[in-house]
Amino acid sequence: MKSKIIIARPIFEATLARLREHFEVTDNQADTPWTKASWTQALSQHVGALTTGSDPVDAEVLKACPNLKAVANMAVGYNNFDVPAMTAHGVQASNTPDVLTETTADFGFALLMATARRITESEHYLRRGEWTQWRYDMFAGAEVHGSTIGILGMGRIGQGIARRAAHGFGMKVIYHNRSRLSAESEAECKATYVSKEELLKTADHVMLVVPYSAASHHTIGAAELAQMKPTATLINIARGGIVDDAALAVALREKQIAAAGLDVFEGEPKVHPDLLTVPNVVLTPHIASASIPTRMAMANLAADNLISYFTQGKSLTPLNTVAA
Ligand code: 8YV
Numbered sequence: 001m002k003s004k005i006i007i008a009r010p011i012f013e014a015t016l017a018r019l020r021e022h023f024e025v026t027d028n029q030a031d032t033p034w035t036k037a038s039w040t041q042a043l044s045q046h047v048g049a050l051t052t053g054s055d056p057v058d059a060e061v062l063k064a065c066p067n068l069k070a071v072a073n074m075a076v077g078y079n080n081f082d083v084p085a086m087t088a089h090g091v092q093a094s095n096t097p098d099v100l101t102e103t104t105a106d107f108g109f110a111l112l113m114a115t116a117r118r119i120t121e122s123e124h125y126l127r128r129g130e131w132t133q134w135r136y137d138m139f140a141g142a143e144v145h146g147s148t149i150g151i152l153g154m155g156r157i158g159q160g161i162a163r164r165a166a167h168g169f170g171m172k173v174i175y176h177n178r179s180r181l182s183a184e185s186e187a188e189c190k191a192t193y194v195s196k197e198e199l200l201k202t203a204d205h206v207m208l209v210v211p212y213s214a215a216s217h218h219t220i221g222a223a224e225l226a227q228m229k230p231t232a233t234l235i236n237i238a239r240g241g242i243v244d245d246a247a248l249a250v251a252l253r254e255k256q257i258a259a260a261g262l263d264v265f266e267g268e269p270k271v272h273p274d275l276l277t278v279p280n281v282v283l284t285p286h287i288a289s290a291s292i293p294t295r296m297a298m299a300n301l302a303a304d305n306l307i308s309y310f311t312q313g314k315s316l317t318p319l320n321t322v323a324a
Helices: 013-022 036-043 059-063 082-089 100-117 118-127 156-171 184-191 196-202 222-227 245-253 275-277 290-313
Strands: 005-008 023-027 048-051 070-073 093-094 148-153 171-177 191-193 205-208 233-236 261-262 281-282
Touching: 005 013, 013 290, 023 222, 023 245, 036 059, 059 082, 070 290, 082 093, 093 290, 100 118, 100 156, 100 233, 100 281, 100 290, 118 205, 118 281, 148 156, 148 196, 156 184, 156 191, 171 196, 184 191, 191 245, 196 222, 205 245, 222 233, 245 261, 245 275, 275 281
Parallel strands: 005 023, 005 048, 048 070, 070 093, 148 171, 148 205, 171 191, 205 233, 233 261, 261 281
Antiparallel strands: none
16 A cells, blocks of 8 residues: 655646655645645645645644654755654654755846846836936946855855855855855855854845754844945845844835845745835745756655655655654
8 A cells, every 4th residue: 555645735747646656645736725724634644745845844733643754845944844843753854955056056146146236126117118218327236246245154055156156256255154164165165254243244245045943033134234334235045034024124225235135035925015115125936946957856856755765764865863
């Protein structure tokens, strides 16, 4: 008899077909939204699940799911998981590292370019039919090449951004992280370790790539925004709660900083209403990893993590160790 798994959100048909070879699958190709209660109830009927970064697997959910054995997150970030609680319940947790690193770093750069060079703001102006003649200061933005980028969070994606910045754009790279990179990695990224305060004070562009946890909640709030240069841009491709969105909307409106580019939001898919009305912000709906090949690689790795757990007793990219 095949084990029963649930796929929380729509997925590629090919991934679904592959999973159906191994499991009895409950899919959600109809994209029916979950409440926490309906998700918990559905999950409790299955031994495995393929989730995205916004489907909770916490102590409360786990209590209702005594038969659950493995959950594969189709995301590198896993703040939707309570990993210690999963370990305590004997549930294998896995994520999808590496396969999305370069694509997400590409997007960080795209958002930086769009924000610094005011691409979306100028496109809206053009579409509104307001472009009547050339002006020396029309949508003049900040320089990217040769400027200083400050990267908060220097994991795989942060290092991908640093390599692009240093080698592609001749930027000076400064970073702050819980721990310093090895001398070899610093040299490869041409990156200099600085304090968070120095980074905020000196960077022309601040890029946020820190994982979300209680400790990183509101890493950037009113006090940090006040330390940044008035000409600086802030880019968030990490997680919504890293930035105090209400404080950011005020800082943007009052031109405490020049502009922001945000792919993630507190309480997404809801976006703070004040961010929707300020012009100097570029907003995208959490798509940093969304190239077709990368999303396929993420889906395949998540599927392989489930298949590997149920056939070999261990996922390929596990986040915890559990007895099979
Ligand atoms: C995911 C992400 O697409 O990997 C992550 O952590 O934020 C994105 O790549 C998103 O979390 C949905 O799973």
